[in-house]
Amino acid sequence: MQVDFHLIKRLPPYVFNEVNRLKAEARAEGRDIIDFGMGNPDQPTPQHIVDKLAEAAADPRTHRYSASRGIPGLRRAVSSYYERRFGVSVDPETETIVTLGSKEGLAHLAMAITTPGDVILSPNPSYPIHPYGFIIAGAVIRHFPVGPGYDFLTSLERAMKHCVPAPEILVLNFPSNPTAMVVDLDFYREVVDFARRRGLYILSDLAYAEIYFDGNPPPSILQVPGARERSVEFTSMSKTYNMPGWRIGFATGNKDLIGALTRIKSYLDYGSFTPVQVAAAAALNGPQECVDEIRSLYQSRRDVLIKGFADAGWDVPSPEATMFAWAPIPERYRHLGSLEFSKLLLTEAEVAVSPGIGFGEYGDNHVRIALVENEQRIRQATRSLRKFFQAGDAPLERYQQRSAAE
Numbered sequence: 035m036q037v038d039f040h041l042i043k044r045l046p047p048y049v050f051n052e053v054n055r056l057k058a059e060a061r062a063e064g065r066d067i068i069d070f071g072m073g074n075p076d077q078p079t080p081q082h083i084v085d086k087l088a089e090a091a092a093d094p095r096t097h098r099y100s101a102s103r104g105i106p107g108l109r110r111a112v113s114s115y116y117e118r119r120f121g122v123s124v125d126p127e128t129e130t131i132v133t134l135g136s137k138e139g140l141a142h143l144a145m146a147i148t149t150p151g152d153v154i155l156s157p158n159p160s161y162p163i164h165p166y167g168f169i170i171a172g173a174v175i176r177h178f179p180v181g182p183g184y185d186f187l188t189s190l191e192r193a194m195k196h197c198v199p200a201p202e203i204l205v206l207n208f209p210s211n212p213t214a215m216v217v218d219l220d221f222y223r224e225v226v227d228f229a230r231r232r233g234l235y236i237l238s239d240l241a242y243a244e245i246y247f248d249g250n251p252p253p254s255i256l257q258v259p260g261a262r263e264r265s266v267e268f269t270s271m272s273k274t275y276n277m278p279g280w281r282i283g284f285a286t287g288n289k290d291l292i293g294a295l296t297r298i299k300s301y302l303d304y305g306s307f308t309p310v311q312v313a314a315a316a317a318l319n320g321p322q323e324c325v326d327e328i329r330s331l332y333q334s335r336r337d338v339l340i341k342g343f344a345d346a347g348w349d350v351p352s353p354e355a356t357m358f359a360w361a362p363i364p365e366r367y368r369h370l371g372s373l374e375f376s377k378l379l380l381t382e383a384e385v386a387v388s389p390g391i392g393f394g395e396y397g398d399n400h401v402r403i404a405l406v407e408n409e410q411r412i413r414q415a416t417r418s419l420r421k422f423f424q425a426g427d428a429p430l431e432r433y434q435q436r437s438a439a440e
Contacts, residue, residue: 049392090309100305104132141167159397214353342416382429
């Protein structure tokens with residue numbers, strides 16, 4: 035029996051699955067694929083955080099259900115983090131909540147505050163959960179283009195002007211995944227003023243707040259006067275402390291929005307495993323040299339990659355933050371689009387990247403490169419790319435012949 039599920043039909047096939055399939059096939063054949071695809075930190079979680087997890091897990095009292103909004107100690111740690119990092123005072127009882135990573139928090143807040151048919155303003159390209167969290171909740175997405183060549187506020191104004199009914203929520207993500215764009219407080223002031231005049235709530239994803247380079251810490255939107263009246267910010271432990279598999283993050287800001295998220299989470303989960311939360315509090319409250327080391331590692335990899343790829347013939351803009359580079363497809367291959375170009379690189383150069391189309395149609399002239407391989411592997415990729423580019427049209431012709439034969 036053929037069954038059509040309405041909600042699932044609104045979710046397109048995951049673009050990255052095709053590249054992942056090709057990676058798996060190549061590795062099964064014994065080929066050495068250098069993988070810049072998924073933004074999955076390759077380094078271990080700092081030892082003092084792991085030790086705190088083990089210590090807490092040894093106490094059988096922590097094996098019971100936890101609190102869906104987070105243990106008090108972790109919420110206080112989040113409040114302290116905002117105070118010392120951004121100079122923002124946060125009430126740990128009403129203005130912050132622990133989430134199972136920022137991805138879960140945003141999706142569950144979308145469920146809590148969205149009525150089917152509501153219109154959401156979402157930048158494009160963007161991390162998939164930003165629009166699709168709301169699509170799952172029944173919303174209608176009004177995309178607007180961002181990235182190189184676009185003025186954010188101009189795109190936003192145009193999207194708002196031609197949208198009926200009027201949007202109710204604006205999604206932000208700076209430093210941006212995938213584009214690595216950064217903004218300053220003046221930008222946030224303009225956006226908050228825009229949202230105030232238009233009656234918008236703002237959901238800001240700040241997952242890469244601590245992965246920045248060249249000494250320019252990204253700001254929080256909550257530093258802007260009046261932002262707390264209409265904004266919630268999502269942050270994550272995943273990249274800052276190499277804790278992606280721990281699934282721990284938090285949402286902070288407007289107490290009504292935090293209250294809505296708290297209420298819906300009380301029906302959906304019992305919170306993260308208590309020892310994970312205890313360890314997360316130790317990470318936020320403890321020594322921060324590990325964060326400096328993680329940041330320095332990504333900066334060093336960035337510098338090696340940008341120089342090496344340029345020497346190989348691929349000019350990639352140097353990102354100011356995040357663990358990604360947003361790379362324009364070289365002119366020779368731009369007609370392919372990002373998915374076919376990614377497949378070409380994988381099969382002919384043994385280098386895997388993420389196709390920009392997976393982040394939205396306005397990303398199709400780019401690919402995303404994650405800084406998750408060590409410097410030796412980056413140099414290996416540089417050598418492969420140099421051979422690939424020097425071979426001219428031959429790799430493309432071989433790829434097209436194979437594709438036609440399949």
